[in-house]
Amino acid sequence: MLLLSLGYWLFTQAQAAAPAPAGSYPPGSANYCRAMPAFAVNQGFSQQSFYSTSDRQTVGLLLIDGSEQRQGATYQHPSWSMAGSLGPIQLDGGGNAYVAPVPTINVLSNIPEQQNTIYRVDGTTAEMAAYATVPAAQIPDATNPYGVLGLNYDCDTRSLYATSVAGSTRLAEVGQIVRIDASGATGRVVDQLSGVDAIGVAVWNGPEGKRLLYGKARTSEIWSIALDGRGDFQGEAQLEFTLAGLGPRGDDKARRIVIDSATQLTVYGIEFSYNLIAPSEKQQTAYTFVRESSSTPWTFEPPPPEEQ
Amino acid sequence: MSHLRIFLALAVLLAACGANPTPGSTPIPPTAPGVLAPITTPDPDAPVLAAIAEQNARSAAALALPVPILTLDDGLTDEQQEAQRLAVADPRFQRDLFDTQSGAPLRSEIFGIYPWRESDLTDSTAGCLNGPARCYRVEMYNYAYNAATLATVDVVGGAVLAVQYLPDTQPDIPNYLVRLAVEIAINSPEVIAAMGVQPEATDAMMPNAKTPLTRSRCERSQHLCVAPTFLAGTRGLWAIVDLTDFRLVGVRWTDMGDPSASQPVTEKSLQDEVITANYCDRTTPLDQAGWSLDYMLTSSDGLRISNVRFNDVPVLDDAKVVDWHVAYSESDGFGYSDAVGCPVFSQAAVVAARPPDISPIVVDGAEVGVSLRQDFWSPTWPAPCNYYYEQRFDFYSDGRFRVMVISHGRGCGNDGVYRPVIRMAWAGEQGRFSEWTGTTWQGWDQEGYVLKGFESRATDEGFMFQLETEHSGYFIEPAFGQFDDGGRGDNPYVFVTRAKPDGEEGGTDLPTIGPCCNTDYRQGPEKFIEPQPENLSDGAPLVFWYVPQIENDDTPGEEYCWAQSVVVDGVFRVNEYPCVAGPMFVPVTAAP
Numbered sequence: 001m002l003l004l005s006l007g008y009w010l011f012t013q014a015q016a017a018a019p020a021p022a023g024s025y026p027p028g029s030a031n032y033c034r035a036m037p038a039f040a041v042n043q044g045f046s047q048q049s050f051y052s053t054s055d056r057q058t059v060g061l062l063l064i065d066g067s068e069q070r071q072g073a074t075y076q077h078p079s080w081s082m083a084g085s086l087g088p089i090q091l092d093g094g095g096n097a098y099v100a101p102v103p104t105i106n107v108l109s110n111i112p113e114q115q116n117t118i119y120r121v122d123g124t125t126a127e128m129a130a131y132a133t134v135p136a137a138q139i140p141d142a143t144n145p146y147g148v149l150g151l152n153y154d155c156d157t158r159s160l161y162a163t164s165v166a167g168s169t170r171l172a173e174v175g176q177i178v179r180i181d182a183s184g185a186t187g188r189v190v191d192q193l194s195g196v197d198a199i200g201v202a203v204w205n206g207p208e209g210k211r212l213l214y215g216k217a218r219t220s221e222i223w224s225i226a227l228d229g230r231g232d233f234q235g236e237a238q239l240e241f242t243l244a245g246l247g248p249r250g251d252d253k254a255r256r257i258v259i260d261s262a263t264q265l266t267v268y269g270i271e272f273s274y275n276l277i278a279p280s281e282k283q284q285t286a287y288t289f290v291r292e293s294s295s296t297p298w299t300f301e302p303p304p305p306e307e308q
Numbered sequence: 309m310s311h312l313r314i315f316l317a318l319a320v321l322l323a324a325c326g327a328n329p330t331p332g333s334t335p336i337p338p339t340a341p342g343v344l345a346p347i348t349t350p351d352p353d354a355p356v357l358a359a360i361a362e363q364n365a366r367s368a369a370a371l372a373l374p375v376p377i378l379t380l381d382d383g384l385t386d387e388q389q390e391a392q393r394l395a396v397a398d399p400r401f402q403r404d405l406f407d408t409q410s411g412a413p414l415r416s417e418i419f420g421i422y423p424w425r426e427s428d429l430t431d432s433t434a435g436c437l438n439g440p441a442r443c444y445r446v447e448m449y450n451y452a453y454n455a456a457t458l459a460t461v462d463v464v465g466g467a468v469l470a471v472q473y474l475p476d477t478q479p480d481i482p483n484y485l486v487r488l489a490v491e492i493a494i495n496s497p498e499v500i501a502a503m504g505v506q507p508e509a510t511d512a513m514m515p516n517a518k519t520p521l522t523r524s525r526c527e528r529s530q531h532l533c534v535a536p537t538f539l540a541g542t543r544g545l546w547a548i549v550d551l552t553d554f555r556l557v558g559v560r561w562t563d564m565g566d567p568s569a570s571q572p573v574t575e576k577s578l579q580d581e582v583i584t585a586n587y588c589d590r591t592t593p594l595d596q597a598g599w600s601l602d603y604m605l606t607s608s609d610g611l612r613i614s615n616v617r618f619n620d621v622p623v624l625d626d627a628k629v630v631d632w633h634v635a636y637s638e639s640d641g642f643g644y645s646d647a648v649g650c651p652v653f654s655q656a657a658v659v660a661a662r663p664p665d666i667s668p669i670v671v672d673g674a675e676v677g678v679s680l681r682q683d684f685w686s687p688t689w690p691a692p693c694n695y696y697y698e699q700r701f702d703f704y705s706d707g708r709f710r711v712m713v714i715s716h717g718r719g720c721g722n723d724g725v726y727r728p729v730i731r732m733a734w735a736g737e738q739g740r741f742s743e744w745t746g747t748t749w750q751g752w753d754q755e756g757y758v759l760k761g762f763e764s765r766a767t768d769e770g771f772m773f774q775l776e777t778e779h780s781g782y783f784i785e786p787a788f789g790q791f792d793d794g795g796r797g798d799n800p801y802v803f804v805t806r807a808k809p810d811g812e813e814g815g816t817d818l819p820t821i822g823p824c825c826n827t828d829y830r831q832g833p834e835k836f837i838e839p840q841p842e843n844l845s846d847g848a849p850l851v852f853w854y855v856p857q858i859e860n861d862d863t864p865g866e867e868y869c870w871a872q873s874v875v876v877d878g879v880f881r882v883n884e885y886p887c888v889a890g891p892m893f894v895p896v897t898a899a900p
Binding site for chain 1: 400401403430432458470471472473474475476523525527572574576577580584607608641642644645646647649650651652653654655656657658659686687688817819820822823
C-alpha cells in the first residue's frame with residue numbers, strides 16, 4: 001500500500017512538473033472563463049457591465065453598466081475603496097474579481113506596506129477582502145511607490161499570476177512574478193520567478209503548451225516562460241519581442257497584454273519610470289502582434305494609416 | 309528548478325564582482341551619464357550658423373506662401389517634381405497646413421519623393437501595381453503636429469491616388485537636414501568638449517551604415533530629433549540634435565560593442581539619466597554672494613536646500629516644497645495633490661526634466677545676489693490638466709532671501725486654486741516666533757497656524773512675523789503684490805512647529821501630506837500640531853511652514869497661473885503667465 005501511494009505521488013508529481021500538454025487547452029487566452037458576478041446580475045446590471053479602477057472621481061473599484069439601456073449606472077460596495085487607488089482587475093469563472101492597489105498621482109490613499117496585497121471581490125456578496133500577499137524581496141523605500149502591477153487569471157489551472165516591483169530600486173531589480181493558487185477562499189503563493197520587474201502579464205495557451213507572457217518594467221521587452229501542468233514556472237525565460245522604437249514615445253512598457261486569438265495579441269503600452277506622473281489624457285498605445293505559428297516570431301502589425 | 313541555478317550563478321557572479329547581492333535581485337550596472345546642453349534664450353546679436361540661417365530663411369519664405377509647404381528642390385527628376393507638384397496641390401494633402409484656432413501657417417516640409425513600392429499597396433493604389441500608372445510616394449513632415457502626411461501620386465494619370473495621415477511619425481529626413489544636423493553637432497561646445505577637438509563633418513558615421521545618424525527621439529518636446537554619431541575606438545558619441553529648434557539637446561557616450569547600446573539614446577533618457585546621476589543621487593554645493601548651501605532633488609519634496617549659511621552664520625537646516633495642492637472650485641472635491649521631484653524612481657507626479665539653474669540676480673546692472681531655480685513638468689504641458697511648477701530660492705548679498713513657488717499653469721480649468729506647501733527648518737536652538745499685532749510683536753508660546761489674508765496687519769515695512777534663533781533673526785514679509793514680479797499676493801496660511809530629531813515630521817522626504825481640495829488650514833502641516841499643540845516657549849528649534857493660496861485666471865489680458873499654446877514661426881510655443889508666491893526674509897539687523 002505504501003509503495004502504491006509512493007508510486008502514485010511520484011506519478012502525480014511528474015505529471016505536474018511536465019509542461020502543460022500540447023493541445024490540451026483551448027488555444028489563445030487562458031482567461032476565457034470570466035463570469036459576471038451574481039451580485040451584479042441581482043442588482044439588474046447587464047452583461048455589458050464592467051469593473052473600472054480608473055474613474056478620476058472615485059477611489060477604488062467601480063462597477064459600470066455599459067449597456068444602452070442603463071448607461072451610466074454605477075455601483076460601489078463600501079469595501080471597494082478600503083485599499084485606496086487600484087490597478088489591475090481579473091475575473092474568474094465564479095464571478096469573483098481580483099484587484100491590487102496601485103497609487104495614482106500620490107500615495108495619500110495607498111499605504112506603502114499594503115501595495116503587495118491582492119484583494120478579492122466576492123462574486124456573490126460583493127465584499128472586497130484581502131486575498132493574498134506577495135512577500136516583498138526587499139523593504140520598499142520612498143523611491144518606488146509601487147507593488148503589484150499586473151494580474152492574470154488562468155481558468156485551466158485556477159492560478160492567479162501577479163507581477164510585483166515592490167522593493168526594487170534604481171540599482172537593484174528585485175521584483176517578482178508569482179503564481180497564486182486561486183482555487184480556495186484565500187490565495188496562497190506557490191511559485192515565484194525572482195529578480196524580474198514586470199507589469200503586464202498573460203497566460204497564453206499555445207500548441208506546445210502554456211506560456212506566461214510578461215512585459216518588463218525597465219525595458220520595453222516582452223518575455224515568456226513555460227508553465228507546467230500545475231501552472232508553475234518551468235525552464236528558462238525567453239525574449240519574445242520588444243516595443244522599443246514603436247509608437248509615439250518609443251520606450252513604452254507593457255501595461256497589459258491581451259491575447260486576442262491563438263495567433264494575435266495586443267499589448268497596451270504606457271510610459272513608466274517608477275514615478276507617479278499621470279497625464280490627464282492617458283498616454284496609452286495599443287500594439288498588435290501576430291505570428292503564423294509557434295515556431296515563428298511575433299511581428300508587429302502597424303495600424304493602418306488614416307486615409308484622407 | 310532552473311531559477312535556482314540562475315540565482316546561484318548570479319550570486320557567484322556578483323560575489324566575484326565584489327557586490328553585495330540581494331537574493332533574487334538583478335543588479336543594474338551604473339553607467340556614466342551624458343551632458344545636457346543648456347537651453348538659453350537666443351541672443352539676437354550672437355552669430356548663427358550660416359546653415360541654420362539659410363534654413364530659417366527658407367522656412368520663413370515657405371510660411372508666407374498661400375500653400376505653406378517647403379518643397380524639395382535639388383536633385384529631383386522630372387517625374388519626382390511632377391509628383392511633388394500634384395501632391396502639394398491636393399486639398400487632402402493640405403489638411404494640417406494651418407492652425408485651426410488662429411489660422412496661422414504651420415511649418416510643413418517635403419522630406420522625400422520615392423518610387424512607389426509594392427509594400428505600399430492599398431485598394432486605392434492598386435493601379436500602381438501593374439501599370440500603366442507610374443507612382444511615387446511623397447512624404448511631408450509637419451513640425452507643429454509632429455506628424456507625417458503621405459501621398460501616393462500617379463504621374464502618368466496626373467492624379468493623387470491616396471493620402472494618408474500618420475500622427476507621431478517622422479519620415480526619413482532629406483540630405484540637407486542630415487548635413488545641417490551634423491553641422492550643428494560639430495559646432496556645439498558639448499561635442500567638442502567630449503571629443504577633445506572639433507570633429508569634421510565626415511567624422512560622423514555609423515558603422516556599416518550609409519548615414520551619419522543614429523535613431524533618436526525627443527519624446528518630451530515632440531520635436532524632430534536625430535543623433536549624429538562620432539566614433540572613437542569602440543565608443544560612439546551620440547549627439548542628439550533638435551531639428552525643430554536647430555539646437556543640440558545633449559551628448560552621451562555608448563560602448564558600441566555593448567548590446568544595451570542598441571537602446572537608442574533619446575532626449576528623455578538623456579535628461580533622466582543626467583538629472584538622476586547629478587542631482588538625485590548626490591548633493592551639490594553652492595557658494596556665492598556670501599551664501600553657502602547644498603542642494604539636491606528629492607523623491608517627492610522638490611529641490612531641497614540644506615546647511616544654508618550667510619557669511620558663515622547658520623540660517624536654515626533645510627527648506628523644500630512638500631506638496632502642490634490644486635483644487636477646482638466649480639467641481640466639489642476635484643483637484644490634485646502633486647508631489648514634485650526626481651524624474652525616475654520617485655513619488656513625484658510632476659518631475660524635473662532639466663537640471664537646476666543658477667543665475668545672478670541683477671538689479672540696475674549690478675549683481676546683488678544669486679538665484680537657484682528648478683522646474684518640474686507634466687509630460688504634455690500646456691495641454692489641459694498638465695502642470696509646470698517652478699521652485700526658486702533668491703539669495704541676496706545683503707542677507708535677505710526669498711523662497712518662491714511659481715505655477716505656470718495650465719491645470720484643468722480656470723477655477724483653480726494652487727496651495728503649495730513650503731517647509732523650512734531653521735538652524736539652531738532658542739527659536740522664538742512672533743507675530744505683528746498692529747502695535748507690537750506678540751510671541752507664540754505653542755505650535756499653531758494663522759491665515760494672513762489681504763487685510764492682515766503688517767509693519768510699515770510689510771513684516772508680519774519675526775523668527776529668531778541663537779544664530780540670527782529674520783523678519784518675514786509675505787507677498788501681497790509688492791515684489792514687482794507680477795505676483796498678486798499670497799493670502800497664506802502660516803504654521804510653526806517644533807523641529808523633531810531623526811527626521812520626524814518632515815525632516816526626511818515626506819510623501820504627499822495633504823489632499824487636494826481642503827479650502828481651510830488643513831493642508832498637511834496641521835498633522836504635526838493637532839490634536840495637542842506642543843510648547844514653543846522653551847527655545848526649541850523651529851519649523852516654519854508657508855502655504856500661499858493662488859487663484860488662477862484665464863481672462864484675456866489678466867492671465868495668471870496660466871499657459872496658452874500659440875503658433876510662432878510655424879510651430880507651437882507657449883505663452884506663460886506665471887504666478888509667483890513666497891515670502892521674503894529680511895535680517896533683523898538689516899531692516900530699516
